[in-house]
Amino acid sequence: MSKGLEKGGLFRKTAAAAELLDTRLAKRGRLLPRIPELDLKNEPNLISPIVFTGIVRAVEFLLVSVLGIAIFWLYVGPGVYGFTMMYVAASLLAGGLTTLIFQGLSLYNLQAFAGLARQLPRLGMGWTIVFTSLVVLAFFLKLGGEYSRVWLATWFLTGAAALAGGRIVVAALVKYWGHTGRLERRAVIVGAGADGEKLIKALEATPYTDIRICGVFDDRSDERVSPVCAGYPKLGNVDELVEFGRKTRLDMLIMTLPLTAENRLLQVLKKLWVLPVDIRLSAHTNKLRFRPRAYSYIGNVPFIDVQDKAIADWDHVVKWLFDKIVGALLIVLTAPIMALVALAVRLDSPGPILFKQRRHGFNNELIEIYKFRSMYTDDTDHKASKLVTKDDPRVTRVGRFIRKTSLDELPQFFNVIMGTLSLVGPRPHATQAKAANALYSDVVDGYFARHRVKPGVTGWAQINGWRGETDTEEKIQHRVEHDLYYIENWSVLFDLYILLKTPFALINTRNAY
Numbered sequence: 001m002s003k004g005l006e007k008g009g010l011f012r013k014t015a016a017a018a019e020l021l022d023t024r025l026a027k028r029g030r031l032l033p034r035i036p037e038l039d040l041k042n043e044p045n046l047i048s049p050i051v052f053t054g055i056v057r058a059v060e061f062l063l064v065s066v067l068g069i070a071i072f073w074l075y076v077g078p079g080v081y082g083f084t085m086m087y088v089a090a091s092l093l094a095g096g097l098t099t100l101i102f103q104g105l106s107l108y109n110l111q112a113f114a115g116l117a118r119q120l121p122r123l124g125m126g127w128t129i130v131f132t133s134l135v136v137l138a139f140f141l142k143l144g145g146e147y148s149r150v151w152l153a154t155w156f157l158t159g160a161a162a163l164a165g166g167r168i169v170v171a172a173l174v175k176y177w178g179h180t181g182r183l184e185r186r187a188v189i190v191g192a193g194a195d196g197e198k199l200i201k202a203l204e205a206t207p208y209t210d211i212r213i214c215g216v217f218d219d220r221s222d223e224r225v226s227p228v229c230a231g232y233p234k235l236g237n238v239d240e241l242v243e244f245g246r247k248t249r250l251d252m253l254i255m256t257l258p259l260t261a262e263n264r265l266l267q268v269l270k271k272l273w274v275l276p277v278d279i280r281l282s283a284h285t286n287k288l289r290f291r292p293r294a295y296s297y298i299g300n301v302p303f304i305d306v307q308d309k310a311i312a313d314w315d316h317v318v319k320w321l322f323d324k325i326v327g328a329l330l331i332v333l334t335a336p337i338m339a340l341v342a343l344a345v346r347l348d349s350p351g352p353i354l355f356k357q358r359r360h361g362f363n364n365e366l367i368e369i370y371k372f373r374s375m376y377t378d379d380t381d382h383k384a385s386k387l388v389t390k391d392d393p394r395v396t397r398v399g400r401f402i403r404k405t406s407l408d409e410l411p412q413f414f415n416v417i418m419g420t421l422s423l424v425g426p427r428p429h430a431t432q433a434k435a436a437n438a439l440y441s442d443v444v445d446g447y448f449a450r451h452r453v454k455p456g457v458t459g460w461a462q463i464n465g466w467r468g469e470t471d472t473e474e475k476i477q478h479r480v481e482h483d484l485y486y487i488e489n490w491s492v493l494f495d496l497y498i499l500l501k502t503p504f505a506l507i508n509t510r511n512a513y
Helices: 015-028 049-076 081-104 110-114 116-140 147-180 193-204 240-249 263-271 316-347 397-404 411-420 446-451 472-489 492-505
Strands: 184-189 211-218 230-237 250-253 277-281 297-298 300-308 354-360 365-371 422-424 454-457
Touching: 049 081, 049 110, 049 147, 081 147, 110 116, 110 472, 116 147, 116 454, 147 230, 184 193, 184 240, 193 211, 193 300, 211 240, 211 472, 230 240, 240 263, 250 263, 263 277, 263 492, 277 411, 316 397, 316 411, 316 422, 316 492, 365 411, 411 454, 446 472
Parallel strands: 184 211, 184 250, 211 230, 250 277, 422 454
Antiparallel strands: 277 300, 297 300, 354 365
16 A cells, blocks of 8 residues: 655656646746656556455355355355255344445555555454354354354365455555555645645554645645645645546545635635545644544544535446446347438438547546538538538538437447447537537536536437537536536436436437437
8 A cells, every 4th residue: 555645755746736736837937846757648547445445345255154154164064954045144243244344444545555564463353253153153052063163163264364365355455556556546735825734744653644745736826825835835826726636536536625714715616626536624623623424534633524526436336237238128129220220321422421529528638529421521611610500511411410310419329338438428519619609618617627527429418308409608508507416416327317218319300400
């Protein structure tokens, strides 16, 4: 596991950080200490600690249960049904007790996984408690004579060895992933000065934290606050932080503004909520105290949760599985239709069958999506600088039909399998798409907040009638409102509902040209 926060030397500069820092240095005409460079874009993605600990729980449950059943099968041998089920039930009960008792002993967190010397004694104590509980239960139920003592002894010894061996593997993985950054949450501090320094020092004093600070941002000039906060460089202001968050992988924004600065907090949050990150308000130096349950903690440092990353941890896993499984099924089911559309496009006008267009995806990243070509080749508009209107001469005869029925969107199922799109989510918009001759981002305040999740082939706005042409500001505002509602209320059942409603929504072709 990473050593946590090493003062000053821990910050590893990204390409975006380097650009921002070098710009600031040029403006000031003086130098800060140079910092080792690291391009986060070339690093592997974050592994959710919640998902990882959940997998460890499941593996240990199966390890204990299967080991008990296997030893019974090899030594005692299957007998009558009731006799066999007694051993199976005891094995499953032991697996469940193991996860419960290990949880009570705080053995399911990254700190425990990383500290091998500290966790093995607790693991041995927990495993002994599990077996003691089983023996006591069998005694009071008068079932002690029904179980083989050789089976129990063998299971206890091999189980202890298997659990210890498993934890050695887990510790090695945590150490490796910690070194490569896969188990670290990358954070920036918003607000330098005394409060920022106190927070950083408190985090540094917390052992085995998974937070890696990437720098500090503050709107105040260098004349008001130092360009270095507790050894970390001040990379820019809040507006530059949004740009930084678009170019690098950030997981958390930690704000050190006091609760009494309500107006300032609202101003900053209005800019930052568009990023797909956790936003936490430091409560470390606040004199006003709430009940402990009102806080979340990094080590023993308290924070107030302002915003959680949308569709994270197990939700992300469930949505990923839903997209891959259902997406592959839809490709198979619609393959004959796609073949017929492809043939019609080829016969209707010269040019490629597919049309590729760059659009805004997750966290404003530019992605390339596929569609069946619906315009004449010489009139295709890759940036969508001019919206398609009714009886638009650029659209082919086949194009009018497939656009009205949304058959031109079917190739985007391949985008889902490739990972650039989700089946359900806010529809990706072209880079120059406009409403009433104004870019969408200029029309809707907080427009880019819809990019906190991966865009989708269909969405909540589309099944509620907000598909097709967006020739007025009202239309794009309603579409974004529905997109944000979807993000805040996501569930896999919600995705399934939207997917099932989509064919019926396509019947309304009023705004589809």
